[in-house]
Amino acid sequence: MGRAEERRARQRGGRRAAPPTRSSGTPSEGLATGGRAAARKAAARGKKGTKNGKSGIRRLFTWKKILGTFLGLCLLGIGAFIVLYLVTPIPSANADAKRQSNIYEYSDGSVMAREGDTNREIVDLSEVPKPVQRTFVAAENKTFYTDAGVDFKGIARGLFNTLSGKGKQGGSTITQQYVKNYYLDQDQTVTRKLKELVISLKVDRETPKDDILAGYINTSYYGRGAYGIQAAAQDYYRVDAGKLSVEQGAYLAALLQAPSQYDWAVASKTGKELVTARWNYVLDNMVKQGWLDKSKRDKMTFPFPKEPKVAPGMEGQKGYFIKLAKQQLEKQLVAKEGITQDQAEARVENSGWTITLNIDKKKQAQLEKAVKTQLTSQLDPKKRSVDRNVQAGAASVDPKTGKIVALYGGTDYTKHYISNANRTDYQPASTFKPVILAAALENASETQGGKAIGANTIYDGTSKRQVVDSNGNKVGFGPENEDDANYGKVTVQTAMNKSINSVFAQMGVDVGMDKVLETATKLGMDTGKLRPLPAYTLGTMGASPIQMAGVYATLDNHGKQVTPSIIKSAEQGGTEFQMPDPIGEQVISREAADTVTSVLTGVVDDGTAKKSVQQNPARDGRKVAGKTGTSDDNKSAWFTGYTPDLVTSVGLFGEDHKTHGQSKLYNTAGLDRVNGGGFPAEIWAAYTFGVAGKNTKFDLDTDQGAAVQPTWTPTPSATPSETPSETPSETPSETPSETPSETPSETPSQSPSQSAPTGQQSTPVAPSTSPLNPFDPNGDQ
Template sequence: MINYPRSDKTGAARLIPSWKLVLGSLLTLAVIGAGAFAAAVFLLPVPKPNDVAIAETTKVMYDDGKKEIGRIGDVRRTSVTLDEVPEHVQYAVLAAEDRDFYDHGGFSVGAIFRAVWNNLTGGSTQGGSTITQQYVKNAYLSQDQTWSRKVNELVLSVKLETIESKDEILENYLNTIYFGRGAYGIEAAAEVFFGKSASKLTMEEGAALAAMIQAPANYEPTLYKDALVDRWYYVMDGMVEKGWLSQQERQQADFPKFKKPPNANQLSGQNGYIIEAVKREMLEEGWTEAELSGGGLTIVTTINRKSQKAAVAAVEASGPEFETKRLRIGLAAVRPGSGEILAIYGGEDYLENQLDNALQARAQGGSTFKAFTLAAAIEEGFGLDSIWNGSSPATVDGYTLQNFGNASYGSVSLLSATTNSINTAYVDAESTVGVKESIDAAERLGLPQDTPGIEPNLTFVLGSSSPRAIDMASSFSTFAARGRAADPTILREVIVDSGDVNYQIDPNRGKRVFDQDTMDTVNYALQSVVNSGTGTRASWTGRPAAGKTGTADESKSAWFVGYTPQISAAVMMTKSNKKGEPVSLNGTGGVGNVTGGSFPAAIWASFINGALEGEEMESFVPPGGTIPTEGPSESPSQSPSAEPEPSPSEPVIPSQSPSGQPTLPPTEEPVPTPNNGGVPEQEGVPPQGRNSVAPAPSG
């Protein structure tokens, strides 16, 4: 009989349970819990693996949902017996995933605590699931991260250990686990990655495959070789620790050579870049690799077929034809207001180079960043007629810099400084408006905060930071959308195998980050760059267009970022030496001085012509008030003057005795020099072929 409240005590002490009662209660709960767990293990049936839904490939479609781009995960699976898998491969898998597999009963409390400890202390990242638990989850259960699924996984794991031997569980695991590239099971993985049967795998190859199990996408050898090598060493160290491999064998091991990814036809050209971009974003959204590779999904992308064809055709028609070794060209285009990625040009062929020049590669942005300071200045109340120091060389807040060719312009309006991309005037403006204000404007417009090189100093306006093409296309799309920004996305719709729509993009997802009047004034100023400034080749479209050129120091990168009301696109060019280090673009395609106003602007124009062929011509909303054609006053003005159309003043003849070289480290934007400087101005003639861009001083 339970003595509670306690009869041998008085007062409040009667309510304090005795240690016998506490111990007895805990033992009773433990017995009941153990009994319930045992009953669950006994009563819960184990489904046959054959009852699991057959994995299906995932289709990746163009934005119309009708034309297929390619597929993710052509499911490959060939079952083999454990005897057909070399022992050193079995040991490698155990070293990678469950070193105590033969010593536990389905789950390992020690493994769970070790995983928690390593993850908290910064050791090697580990999971707490045993091989049995992983097999149960993959073969019988869903991937849901819920408590009910976790309990079922634990119960089934223990149950399975009572009806199947350890060798049977390991064999089933090796035949079902996902290795990447659509390969389920060790036999398929051996074929896909090494072109041989699992029975022929070497120790080094087996360890490499075992290393990939934890996160196949993050250890794809063509993309993340360094990470895979580190994990490979971890696996072999585990084999040494368990006595399955000698230290000498470990030290003599050489990292194996992998086959190129399969599905060459569907991944060739731009398709591989698009499919990989889809995979990255889907994983970021919480989908698992197994769901992507075998879930039977239909992913409708934002990629527009006509725009995509136009991107490829533009690079082929207007890009350089010779002196192109190790040249990289990236193009990204987005829809203003929604952030939908309409087209990308990631490189000539994904199979030859997997680094995406549109969505992954980076380069200094040069004077394209002047557009961010322009937006900040307009928002702060400075008009396009405000006057700034365009003399060269100039010293601003301790920084000494000069314009391209040391061209000196004297006092110039903000409009003229934008049209002609005048370095000194823009650094003067940034110093007054504020560097933090310029950076804030850039980030609101869409430049990621983690863009390398963003520092709160005057070099920001000259583009010392290194964005991606998609970052710049997205940021400038906010101008086109009159102040509405949306993060770029390649996902329009995701349809699960049942036919239900799991996700659908909101075409009006853009959020207001700038007022329309500010954006209309910015658009007006950036139209002058295309109409009569450093980006006149972009006017070849014959459509209202705005944009900004950018050229890094020594022409190590060249940009044109431009937009119409319907589309925003960025074109980036870089070149490297054998070591992968950036080198000057000068001389590429026979052009002595490659700038953003040369090939990049020509490619952009060619792309816009193709992407908007047959589309209605749209104009920008003119700004309120009146706009100057020249800088009319001697000091910065808060109000615009009375001239309606952009016609910037001609630059003065550069000084014949420049003093010194600039000490400011970042990029400098080439600007037009007068004809009497000995370099002919370029006429706005449409390109006739790939090498149609003649040398020009404007950038």
């Protein structure tokens, strides 16, 4: 009974104490039993406290209270939305009111051009063929005719992206996009998005769907400065909107997703693939919606658009200046304000900007004169068809400030829309070799034989020599030298002077192509999508004159990164938009940069640019560094060079005047081929020596290279710094061409002792008395 009572007491929470337990045992057993009873009571009291504690928390956070709070918040949100809906009117249209001319000025403040009237013409929806109307619905909002004007999932996603800093919302309906274009602005704020939601609901209730669709296609931005379907139809296909085919309409509808990326005239390979896929998506959606017969769809082909029309005032080089300025401003708007590229483009077009450029009138005039006198005056398209395919591009940069002081984009922006100064679809060829040397110096790289790579390091210059890895295994790459010339054992300095492919192919593998590409990126090249392949040692990636001018300007600036900028200032409505400083951080060491500069002086004094630059009577003692380049199949030729105060990259590109595809430059102006030491170097010299200052010396922190005047030369006892895979030929396989190019200006030496660093007379030394290289403690003996 005692235990039963005790159990009931515990169940009642200890409110009633159990009576004393009788014990029939010994006194000690009774004491033990009493102790156990006391322990059980203490345990009961502890459980009671714990239970009461849990009960307090549960009373505070009951499921009823949580549900009630949630419902209350929902009701509060609904109430707030109703109030917002009631107090938010449909505003007056403001898109046209914000359109103002942009003003572009030279660096001295004089007006270069005004870019003005908005390219827009409103057309009634009835003038647009019904199938073309449906291409926009199929592209953007298949439920347009049945929805309430909003996509709540898209709005929620947009709000989340805004709050989390991810930028543009997705999934907007046609109504929402129309409201944003016509009534609001492009700001990515919560307030603006809520307004968009409310106004879209009201517009959908009060406006017929056809009027909304008409407003949408008439206010959207299609790229090329075209607002609305009529302007787009004229600009892309030279027809009125009423004459558009379904295929053409599908392209314009696809274009709205990313006008700047999908414009066929300037799109990259990826952009063309994306817009083609988008075009197919639009037409396939029309088939699914029952708006297009599948048999007709299957016969449709992609409607390639026309070249862009150029606005008045953009003739000559002005159009290239303005196009680049817009691109650089848009890039900064994207970076600083978190908007998309296409929003930035719409934000810049005719929006009242005053943009002052870094273009120097005198330098610009001299650059244009140099191209005319050294190149275009010698071309005769009537006599030689290849002369119609020659395109020149150039960019000139101040290495201390990063300013683009002169630029040549082509013969005329109204005749050639693509800027040759900014195009990246041609190989920079051997102008990439200095980047490989910079990577070797920056990473303290060694040859296969364990020797530090420097200006006086010995390499095997045999043409087609198979490159070997650190284990001595062939990597399956053995590039041919220009004219298949063999040079035997040469220094890195000589290899740069003569532009010997086999040497730099091996050097790239010695350094590690991943490190080479990393250095290229630091210097300003776009290598993000490149794999570390040995073939890139030949400069087979794409690059523009502006990019290469930036790379060499960084070298000229002692390793501090230079990002060429055409914009001096940009202001809108009295507020200046802060552009980034073109001069960045130290990306490679000063010693590495200065050593490359020192080596590159040898290319001018005793290499492939000697005839056009070193022997130019206008040089007037100026110290010059530079590198020539000629791509595979003679499709491009380059010279990028610099004085202490000016860096200029000149490129010649073969572009078929009909298809705009790449073509070969052989027989240009009656010459067998075009080399970097020819027209590009001649244009460079005529321009640079006409405008460069009198600063004749580089301030170099290095003890290597041609500018240092070394006193050591390789001797017959020298051993290559890595084991060649083939026995070097003692003589070239054929006599190199005398045309200034990658080809050596003189017959290659027949013994290593004659392959001396620039500026040295080769003196034979007996093998037993061959000295160490005093400028390279790791050099061969």
